[in-house]
Amino acid sequence: MKLKLDTIYNIDVLEGLKKLSDNSVDCIVTSPPYWNLRDYKVKDQIGLESDPNDFINKIVEIMGECKRVIKPTGTIWLNLGDSYFKKSNNKWLKPKQRLLMPFRIAIKCQDELGLILRNDINWIKQVWNYKTKISFGSSMPTGVIDRLNTTSESLFFFVKSNNYYFNLNSIRIPYRGKEITNPKGKNPGDCIMFPLEPSKEQHYAMFPKSLPEFCIKAGCPSKGIVLDPFMGSGTTAIVAKKLGRNFIGFELNKNYVKIARRRISQTNNGA
Secondary structure (H helix, E strand, O other): OOOOOOEEEOOOHHHHHOOOOOOOEEEEEEOOOOOOOOOOOOOOOOOOOOOHHHHHHHHHHHHHHHHHHEEEEEEEEEEEOOOEOOOOOOOOOOOOOEOOHHHHHHHHHHHOOOOEEEEEEEEEOEEEOOOOOOEEEOOOOOOOOOOOOOOEEEEEEEEOOOOOOOOHHHHOEOOOOOOOOOOOOEOOOOEEEOOOOOOOOOOOOOOOOHHHHHHHHHHOOOOOEEEEOOOOOOHHHHHHHHOOOEEEEEOOOHHHHHHHHHHHHHHHOOO
């Protein structure tokens, strides 16, 4: 470990990861930029590759470094959103094609890196009951009329060994019926609502605090080290400190680093 704990570094993700020692991090919680969605106006940013295959290969390269730095008992929680293709190219890159990029990345992580995928968690942003027409949650509205709106994302739970830290009791939920098999609650399952949270920060893609909270409670021991290689506005770091864990973060955008450091400082001051 060559980097200080509880610090966010304004650094390229691969450059930062290579400064970490093998088997030095307990838990990684991160959400890379999605392909072809936003321009963050930063040199060498990820997500604006002309060919989605280049994006896929870059994320897999980063995941290889993530595998190296986590402990044998470590966990990786990778949030990825999908994209649609807009121009004709080859067999699978066709106009209007949903690219299934999260799953292409997950499969490469299995096939090429040897990572073990324990769960493909569905982050449900909005759900509706077809029979009653009752809707729960919220999602970004779109003007699309020839397909359904996308109201969920993937959260992949990876490990690199069979013996890893996982605290199910910390995330159990109440039983709905009378049959109780565990007094601490029920296994929550892999379809989870992490409600979106309003924010005044100048960051387009902040995930809600409940998402890293879930991952850290389940996948990082007390006083462990949480890494977010795409720290953004600092949500993972804020949650890690509140839960009694240490953090390390990398972020290429200087403005986001400033936002993250301010938010963490306010949290430490009880704000």
